[in-house]
Amino acid sequence: MSEYDDATRLETGDDPTQRHGTFHEEWMIGNAVNGGLVMTTALRALGEHLASDPTETTEHVDPVVLSAYFMTASQPGPFTVTTEVMRCGRKLSTGQMTIHQTGDDGRPVERMRAIGSFGNLTDLDVQRQASPPEMPPPEQCVSAEQAPPDFLANAKFLERLDLRLDPSTAGWALGKPSMRGVMRGWLRLRDGREPDTTMLMMALDALPPVAFELGLFGWTPTLEFTGHVRRRPEPGWLQVTLGSDTLGGGMMEEDAMIWDSAGNLVAQSRQLCGVRLPKAGG
Amino acid sequence: MSEYDDATRLETGDDPTQRHGTFHEEWMIGNAVNGGLVMTTALRALGEHLASDPTETTEHVDPVVLSAYFMTASQPGPFTVTTEVMRCGRKLSTGQMTIHQTGDDGRPVERMRAIGSFGNLTDLDVQRQASPPEMPPPEQCVSAEQAPPDFLANAKFLERLDLRLDPSTAGWALGKPSMRGVMRGWLRLRDGREPDTTMLMMALDALPPVAFELGLFGWTPTLEFTGHVRRRPEPGWLQVTLGSDTLGGGMMEEDAMIWDSAGNLVAQSRQLCGVRLPKAGG
Structure with missing residues (x-):
């Protein structure tokens, strides 16, 4: 298994809206776990939630848009992602993701909250797109x-x-x-x-x-x-x-x-x- | 009172996290109330919530960033905005806004959910900014x-x-x-x-x-x-x-x-x- 897949791996429990994982020191930047890793972990949780939701079309496997707000710096150690499916549409399924860790006082501390939508990006037609930059190999x-x-x-x-x-x-x-x-x-x-x-x-x-x-x-x-x-x-x-x-x-x-x-x-x-x-x- | 201020006016009830208003037909575009008006209404609700929150610094009066997801088209008629203060920091206060209307079956239908942050934009220094476009008066x-x-x-x-x-x-x-x-x-x-x-x-x-x-x-x-x-x-x-x-x-x-x-x-x-x-x- 790749270290990226390992770092974003989640365990499910009895609650279908919660998944648990562990942030590793190896993914830190400065005094926090890299925010990009935090976001992809949250997306993975929402993707797994959607895939297991009987009301959801299982075709929505690609994250299409994500808006994430960072409240406190994620630290190495266990975390919980809570997901909520807000709407399952024909084209997009939209949900909310929240990541908590346990603070020094034993109470949950919110690290990041995000809203995002999944869709399906197979075989897309492209009408307009910016060209890649010119840069050395x-x-x-x-x-x-x-x-x-x-x-x-x-x-x-x-x-x-x-x-x-x-x-x-x-x-x-x-x-x-x-x-x-x-x-x-x-x-x-x-x-x-x-x-x-x-x-x-x-x-x-x-x-x-x-x-x-x-x-x-x-x-x-x-x-x-x-x-x-x-x-x-x-x-x-x-x-x-x-x-x-x-x-x-x-x-x-x-x-x-x-x-x-x-x-x-x-x-x-x-x-x-x-x-x-x-x-x-x- | 300006028609914009009138259109975004909110009433408070017993629940400090809920405010009530009415969308008017005059603000429609196509088959929906203009999304920008929906967003500013939600922001006004969060701003009022923050101003009334004893844990919040009352200096955070300007919306600085907002991410809004539109689930269904807002219709003329009554609506409820629910706000949640997520974090009050030194520089920014962050919260969530949700707008519901009552659907044909009498149940609440979510129109928009957003996360946003308020701060204070008085007397800012500007280091870099794009110049305005050249265009006729x-x-x-x-x-x-x-x-x-x-x-x-x-x-x-x-x-x-x-x-x-x-x-x-x-x-x-x-x-x-x-x-x-x-x-x-x-x-x-x-x-x-x-x-x-x-x-x-x-x-x-x-x-x-x-x-x-x-x-x-x-x-x-x-x-x-x-x-x-x-x-x-x-x-x-x-x-x-x-x-x-x-x-x-x-x-x-x-x-x-x-x-x-x-x-x-x-x-x-x-x-x-x-x-x-x-x-x-x-």
Whole structure:
């Protein structure tokens, strides 16, 4: 079993709306379990719930859209996902996902709440889509392994990925951010597992913060994340671009797009994240 | 009182988590109450709930981010908004909003469920923002009143707005869509009420569907909408742009941006909507 599949594995109990799992230290970034992994775990729970729901069409196997709000940082250890099916329609089935962990005082603490819809992305016609970015092939890109050791020490999550950044957008790793607010890279899971529609939601939030290419190296916690999956990805490398145009009031927006190895746009997202600005003159 | 304020007015009862209002036929578009009005009504309910919550900082008066999922079409008549405060943080307070109406069988039908966060957008510093689009002044633009009568007959909502479209993106109204997937316009409330941060969420979803400029004149129901408010708008006209790059599988993404009369980006959104394509050869 791939380490990604293992990390998102869930156990069911008597309650069909609850599933249980464990977050591992190996998927941490900074002081939290990677938010992308938290989201894909929640989606997996809703997908399993829908598949077991007799009122639901079993054709809705692909997450199509997810909006996730992060309340507190997920920590290594057990968690519970609670799912609610809100509506089963012809085209989409929509539900809510909540992830709790037990706090220091023994009471449940909500980590993330999300609403999302599943549909079926088999054999889609495509009328319009953005073209993949031009960037050097993976072997000419900068591997995340070349990042500064003090950065990697707090980014065990990046060891789960084979991530290669376009050198023209990886200046931050050498202390020379481009200040353009753009980052591009190739991405696949280190364990060789091929991407699927659920994994894409994690991939949308997997690159280092685009804020790094604006010279902002602080923690940029995701406050809200909405991702759209548009196609099932072909096996192979994913091409990911990040960009941000809006920064103010201690918050920025970060937009991601992903193309698969066939050059099709397979997913896109926007998130609102917190930014800590360096003090003037500091 | 402005008709916008009147349309979003809520009554409280004994339950502090429930508020009651009435949707009016005057705010319909097609066979449903305008989704933007539904969202601003829900936000107003959460804002009132937060303001009355003793655990909440009363400084969080501006909606900052909202993710709304539309389950069924809202109809003229009474509705109930149920709100839940999920987390009161230093910077943001986050809650859930649900709108129900009574169905034909007397049982509650969920219309929309949303999660959103309130914060405080007073006196913000802006580091980066997109510039407003170049477009002719309002008096040289195409008023929504000039749209085909059969379109206006099903768009009473548009009578609530003073909407002026850039002629270069209003070809659809003359049966000659540009096919570029871009629409631009000036927008303000017809009743003269100035914009605020809650009204901006409605304004993000107020223009005709950008699909019209792709020659797709069918109904494009919003499945999911996420909007970010970045600043309090100055009084006066709003400049709104819509664009779409991704269309396939019967769904498209629609991105909106709004600048205020001072030229500041005040809000942006992305929505996933359903699209009915004309039959081949039809």
